[in-house]
Amino acid sequence: MRSAVLVFPGINRERDMARALRLVSGRETAMVWHTDKALPAGTDLVVVPGGFSYGDYLRCGAIAARAPVMDVVRRFAAGGGLVLGVCNGFQILCEAGLLPGVLMRNAALKFICRDVFLKVERSGSPFTRGYNAGQVIRVPVAHGEGNYVADAQTIERLEGEGRVLFRYVSPQGSLDPAWNVNGATNAIAGIVNESGNVLGMMPHPENHVEPELGVTDGRGLFAGLVHHFKQAA
């Protein structure tokens, strides 16, 4: 799997993402600068990592969404290429119009960093084939604006079309407002676009991939992608 990680000024989890991709795929990742006008040849996966692009000034992700490299990403996605946005990356993809909805301030109005539990809603997506449907995974969040909101019609479509891939749940896997860390609509933690090739999610699977650090539940996402591209080859 050849992956490319976008770097905007103020992005700060690009190293975490590159390390996770390297550890799971066994291949170095290309770092793509925000002013670049092309992706490296043969790119399979584009990742928009976490951080505070442009300081999150104006609105989270709003400025990055208009950077030159995003035109390239739009073309890549339109052609069916896989795009993963995590945290600030999710916010950027929403601002760029690649995903519907918006990430509002956390319901508690505070930045929050802690491990959360996610239910993997289905395993058919290239992003979740490393998991079983219904599996509960533990990964960290670290954000101030992760409260997913969209109009009722959009939510209905997302739910009806099975486009919610991850949801905040209790450790036992049940929906419970006490475990919906940021107050997101329907406890939504991650969604895909209509074609299913663009995923945005708030939690950080890239921070839970190494057994020596305790939890490896994030690994499945990257391992699933590697498997997906192996099969495609």
Added chain:
Amino acid sequence: MTANEPEITPELVAEHGLKPEEYQRLLALIGRPPTFTELGIFSAMWNEHCSYKSSKIHLRSLPTEAPWVIQGPGENAGVIDIGDGLAVVFKMESHNHPSYIEPYQGAATGVGGILRDVFTMGARPIACLDLLRFGDPAHANTRHLVAGVVAGIGGYGNSFGVPTVGGSVGFHRRYDGNCLVNAMAVGLADADKIFYAKATGVGKPIVYLGSKTGRDGIHGATMASAEFGADAQEKRPTVQVGDPFSEKLLLEACLEIMAKGCVIAIQDMGAAGLTSSAVEMGAKGDLGVTLDLDLVPCREEGMSAYEMMLSESQERMLMVLKPEKEAQAEAIFRKWGLDFAVVGTTTASKRFIVRHRGAVMADLPIKELGDEAPVYDRPYVETPKQAIVQAADVVPPMGIADALLRLIGSPDLCCKRWVWEQYDHVILGNTVQRPGGDAAVVRVGEGPKALALTTDVTPRYCEADPVEGGKQAVAEAWRNLTAVGARPLALTDNLNFGNPERPETMGQLVGCVRGIGQACTALDFPIVSGNVSLYNETNGRAILPTPAIGGVGLLDDFTKSATLAFKAAEEAVLLLGESIGWLGQSLYLRDICGREDGAPPPVDLAAERRNGDFVRALIGQALVTAVHDVSDGGLLVALAEMAMASGIGARLEAAPFSAHSFWFGEEQGRYVVTTPAAAAQGIVARARTAGVPVRLIGITGGDALTPAGDRPIFVVKLRECFESWFPAYMGGGSP
């Protein structure tokens, strides 16, 4: 030689924080009255914050050397060697005064300043810690300060992209008028690529980098060198405004031009901004500096020389570049969207010359500006010793179980999750032990090495006995590093005190420094960087003496670090170190009995070292399953923390002497360890051989802590008390 500058009057001199005799010293030094700009420069260089004039002669006595120390105090940060060609760069610094006036920006720029100190030396920051002290929770202002300071620390560190992995939070009414915000940053660099402030070579370009200069923070350092009166809020304009986004860009750009070999010398613009950074680079290199202020990138029009020289606008750097690399360096800065301007040059004259709009606004001897700053041997009185509190004279007002539940749910001992969950503590993917343990553990690169990091001080001990309190702060940091299995290497100190012109306060400073020095020597734990914050005083009332210690230790293999959670049922619980039931200055005495008195527990440094070395060896040989040091609140609090972290309880032996003093006494140099029951006798024998007092105090298991003969204290109930105070208080509940 200047136009449109105010006349120098005694009032103007006083407003600049210079005493009449200090002004006379200035006149003698330059042989004429200063210009307005020069007066500003002197006030910036000679204030307490920048000159350490009250503390200098005492700090000289501190041990700062060891074979692994690459750079001790005197640079932007200390540097130690951790092998494999790597160095750790770290320092702690206060931002107390600004944080009290404007908590969010004060704390945020405190974090920004200390991060700059670390990456100025060529290190990429890998962790931050914050030691915070606030006033009485019942004080009207406390909640506002806690909320603002925590949000500010998170707001800056999270955006910059450094994990905030540890620290400490405490409350006491003596901080009502002065909160403490001490931020520590730790970075990693190649040991042979450390960058310093010392300029070399005549005629080299001096380059200004980073954000533009504005009118914020003018006289910030002078403000921080005076006590507060009723008008503290009027000082808000002296607080700087932070921009972590610019700092992140500055970090990346600086590391990139350093890697390309463009830099001769570098100094961040912190306190006293352009003045202090330019003077420091020149003075350290025995060179003069000429600045042309017309070339300084400014945020506002019409700024005067005085304003530019004293602005403390954030996220700025000054560098001396290799002339042949100037174009390359400029291209890198432009790529990151940062300002880059050649604003001066090094000279052979040893003069500090500032030009603006065709006029010379300042022409001063550069060495003397720093070297000839006043140094005071201020009069001091030793703090009188307090009587030792006998356990027999303390009547327990409630049973053991109730006392434990109350202590564990008190502001000082309760869980600080509300605080550290607002800090990103997992970014960079190397956090092995998150906040909540004895020390944070952060992997070095891909491992296997890791750093253990902690911040410690027990101000009530320092107040009662500065020497013992100073020793204890160092010993506890050393102990916390040891408890995770690390070898303590070095520390940074942040000495927070009241007005040094009061002999009692000066006595506290002198005593604490003496104690710190004794402990550093005995534990082979040198000081490599530090900061002094005086005048933490409002309307004549000073803070508790608070010499904060930031400790750094090294683990050879991060997978072998010890944690405090009980690991399994039916394991032996051993107490290492001597117990005598010392209640003086304990939290039990204060929070359960309502008494803040007595001599604090003494620190036997030889025993400290013997016990710690023994515990570290046990961890290294994987002979113990859980390890926790005994500190605030005493033994039963330590056991409760081990139980809460795991959900496993313990059946405890009966106290060998009066139960309240055994369970809640705060004797030093003690650890609780667990081990599979079969191995316990072996460890007991080893301890006896090593001369380490040891006692089997219980067996893990069940869902409660049950001291023999007492009622069970359920772990669920403990957790409820432990977790509830902070969110309830910050949610508006009564303290």
